Amino acid sequence: xxxxxxxxxxxxxxxxxxxxxxxxxxxxxxxxxxxxxxxxxxxxxxxxxxxxxxxxxxxxxxxxxxxxxxxxxxxxxxxxxxxxxxxxxxxxxxxxxxxxxxxxxxxxxxxxxxxxxxxxxxxxxxxxxxxxxxxxxxxxxxxxxxxxxxxxxxxxxxxxxxxxxxxxxxxxxxxxxxxxxxxxxxxxxxxxxxxxxxxxxxxxxxxxxxxxxxxxxxxxxxxxxxxxxxxxxxxxxxxxxxxxxxxxxxxxxxxxxxxxxxxxxxxxxxxxxxxxxxx
Numbered sequence: 001x002x003x004x005x006x007x008x009x010x011x012x013x014x015x016x017x018x019x020x021x022x023x024x025x026x027x028x029x030x031x032x033x034x035x036x037x038x039x040x041x042x043x044x045x046x047x048x049x050x051x052x053x054x055x056x057x058x059x060x061x062x063x064x065x066x067x068x069x070x071x072x073x074x075x076x077x078x079x080x081x082x083x084x085x086x087x088x089x090x091x092x093x094x095x096x097x098x099x100x101x102x103x104x105x106x107x108x109x110x111x112x113x114x115x116x117x118x119x120x121x122x123x124x125x126x127x128x129x130x131x132x133x134x135x136x137x138x139x140x141x142x143x144x145x146x147x148x149x150x151x152x153x154x155x156x157x158x159x160x161x162x163x164x165x166x167x168x169x170x171x172x173x174x175x176x177x178x179x180x181x182x183x184x185x186x187x188x189x190x191x192x193x194x195x196x197x198x199x200x201x202x203x204x205x206x207x208x209x210x211x212x213x214x215x216x217x218x219x220x221x222x223x224x225x226x227x228x229x230x231x232x233x234x235x236x237x238x239x240x241x242x243x244x245x246x247x248x249x250x251x252x253x254x255x256x257x258x259x260x261x262x263x264x265x266x267x268x269x270x271x272x273x274x275x276x277x278x279x
Contacts, residue, residue, distance in 0.1 A: 024037075024050060025050075026050060026051055026052035026055055027040075027049035027050050027051065028040075028049065028051060028052075028055045029052060029054070029055055031052040031054070031055075032052075033050055033052055034052075034053075037050055037051065037052065037053070037056075038050075038051045038052075038053070038056035038071065038072065038074075039051060039071075039072040039159075039161045040055075040056070040059060040069045040070065040071055040072065041069070041070045041072060041140060041141050041160075042068065042069055043067065043068055043069070043070060043140075044068050048072070048160075048161060048164070049069070051071075056071060059071040070140065070141050071141075072141045072159045072160060072161055073138060073141060073142055073159050074159060075142075075157070075159075076156060076157070076158050076159070076162070076194055076197055076198040077133065077156065077157040077158075077198070078154075078155070078156055078194075078195070078198060079131060079133055079134075079144075079155040079156060079157065080131065080155070081153050081155055082127060082130070082131050082134070082144070082146065082155045083127070083130065084127070084146050084148070086120075086123045086126060086127070087106060087119050087120075087123050087124065087127060088106065088117060088119060088120070088123070089106065089108070089146065090108075091108045091149070092146075092147060092148040092149030092150070092152075093108055093109060093146070093147050093148075093149050093166075093170075093187065094106055094107060094108040094145075094146050095107055095108075095143040095144060095145045095146065095158075095163040095166070096119060096124075096143055096144040096146075097139075097140065097142075097143045097160060097163075098124075098137050098139045098140075098142075099139055099140060100139045100140060102121065103118060103119075103121070104118070104119040104121070104124045105117075105118060105119070106118070106119050107163070107167075109166055109167045109169075109170035109171070110170065110174075111170070111171060111174040111179075112171075113167060113171065114167045133157065134157075136157070137157055140160070141159065141160055142157055142158065142159060142160060143157070143158055143159075143160050143162075143163050144156070144157060145157075145158045145162065145163055145166070147187065147191055149184070149187070150184060152188075152191070154191050154194075156194060158194065162194070165190075166187075166190055169186055169187070169190055170183065170187070173186045
């Protein structure tokens with residue numbers, strides 16, 4: 001059974017374009033792309049797009065572009081074993097993509113691409129009840145990826161473009177009727193890379209925590225002391241109602257004699273240095 005519909009086109013658009021190929025450019029602005037770049041899901045054209053960092057930042061909010069472009073997440077979460085037999089998985093290597101309408105589409109890679117079938121809604125709800133993390137899978141852009149072939153027990157929440165890379169890998173490495181001797185080492189290497197990426201991102205988050213904690217402590221200290229803390233904006237000082245220029249006010253000391261007072265700064269009327277006339 002070949003994969004019809006929108007997700008099939010999405011798989012082909014991503015799997016047929018190797019990530020980080022020389023000369024690859026952003027599909028939105030045409031800027032050169034780094035090897036490890038972000039992807040957007042175009043809900044109108046039903047395909048994935050490569051995005052530079054600047055364009056990807058425009059779509060970090062779900063409401064951006066009225067929802068036409070959705071930024072594919074980067075998180076990779078290793079799950080405890082999930083019972084997938086009730087989901088109708090006939091093979092050990094498959095992925096499951098929830099959709100915004102509540103349906104769930106299952107796929108497994110094959111030499112011809114990705115084969116698909118619809119998961120029974122009740123079966124998916126039971127899987128979510130057994131593993132609560134599945135409820136957090138973002139529809140359309142994340143997937144449950146399962147590999148129980150050859151005695152392995154890999155269950156992951158991954159970005160959908162990881163699944164498309166896996167589809168491309170199987171198509172590229174498969175030989176003959178049984179797959180040949182290259183396919184399964186390549187699949188095992190793929191999941192080892194998932195583990196490394198997940199560990200690297202977790203380590204990066206831990207490395208940022210001390211600085212975030214120090215920033216939070218400083219904010220708490222400033223709030224507790226009543227101080228406003230450091231400010232990075234310039235606030236114009238209010239100007240006095242009276243001109244701040246130096247003025248000279250005539251002063252009468254005796255009939256027929258006038259003395260000039262020294263220059264003073266403006267102040268409230270009647271105060272010292274306000275520039276008023278004394279007699």
